[in-house]
Amino acid sequence: MSIVPKLVQSFSDTASSETAVPNDLEACWLPFTANRQFKRAPRLLQAAEGMYYRTTDGQRVLDGSAGLWAVNAGHCRREIVEAVQRQVAELDYATAFQMSHPKTFLLASRLRELLPGDMDHVFFTNSGSESVDTALKIALAYHQACGDTERTVLVGRHRGYHGVGFGGLSVGGIAANQRQFPNLLTAVDHLPDTHLPELNAFSRGQPEHGAERADGLLEIIERHGADRIAAVIVEPVAGSTGVLVPPVGYLERLRAHCDDHGILLIFDEVICGFGRLGATFAAERFGVQPDLMTMAKGLTNATVPMGAVGVRKPIHDALMTGPENMIELFHGYTYSGHPLACAAALATLDLYRDEQIFERAATSAIAFEAAAHTLDSLEHVVDVRNLGFMAGVELRPRAEDPGERAREVFLRCYEAGVLVRYTGDVIAVSPPLIISGSEIEHLFATLRSAIEATD
């Protein structure tokens, strides 16, 4: 049993809070966490506002990771909070199958205005993982509807992260995530990753070398036959594996190979979407049109869980056939298009537009890049890479204990009041897009001190 220290009431220390700090952490099994270690020295967040968290023991923490790459407009934005409060008082839940509610349609129409090209339909989910599995299923169903019944192989990429559903895990390429689960999808293959440190280390923005890594798809086509491959899914910028920015020309080449062979291209924009790259979506940032696109996280500014899949018109239309009284896609979730999530998303999109958050992010990303690369020359730093408001600072792993150096840096930053993430030996930095110039400097200065203090 772990005892958590003192109770702090709320962000301001003065407003009241109904949340008592627990003194027994045992029953809760935390996700992607070293539970036993965590419970010996827990880190609990009590309140948040703008760029900052406040912990249960009263420490103010600059959020250098936007929660989990999600709180793009900053925390507890009044407009979103009030929209959710109004919604929950009016309609808490609406039956989601053969019924709906107005805001689902309003939100889909708003998203359609933002989605690239002829991507004009939206299917709602509750998370990134559900969005990925939904996109993969739509891809499979599309080929079945077209009579291409042999197109069943799904292609991901080494080091890709597509959530934790069986589909997303199978196309994902992070071995540690798969090791414990020896019964994943089998009609799956993986492109090589795009990480070429010997050629691209310390790149600013898109690295120069590696577009030809997209030709890995040609080998996969040779192995399986082009007419057996349903879809390729990639994160435009791979996030969770430690920020891998696509080389110049890579995504274009992947798109061309998919086009040549009738393969659908899915962009997993769960992290990249909603301004993280200084554009609405990575598709726009790179000028490459995907066939399907997954979204989550920044869609509601993480205020309420929600995901979505954007679908191009021909794919949607191919499934809208048969008798009109027939369900077209045997798929969906109890909480697809939940009223609270829709209210949060509509308010979030308003905020992004009214405060021109994506445009401002594009401008302030220049300072972010410069600050990130002030770490280039530090001992133990073997690479710094970045695009938009994503940066990865890779540390040399300790031979006897890989990952431990980054964990120590993470803890030092946290103790100094800055929250970053670490994955393996990469420190990932991805703050809310509203971060100020002085906060950018403070974030990287704290990270620098933490790296310097770590042997």
Ligand SMILES: Cc1ncc(COP(=O)(O)O)c(C=O)c1O
């Ligand atoms: C690219 C990508 N896809 C999918 C997911 C899974 O999202 P969730 O954790 O909401 O299921 C994530 C989560 O970080 C992600 O980064």
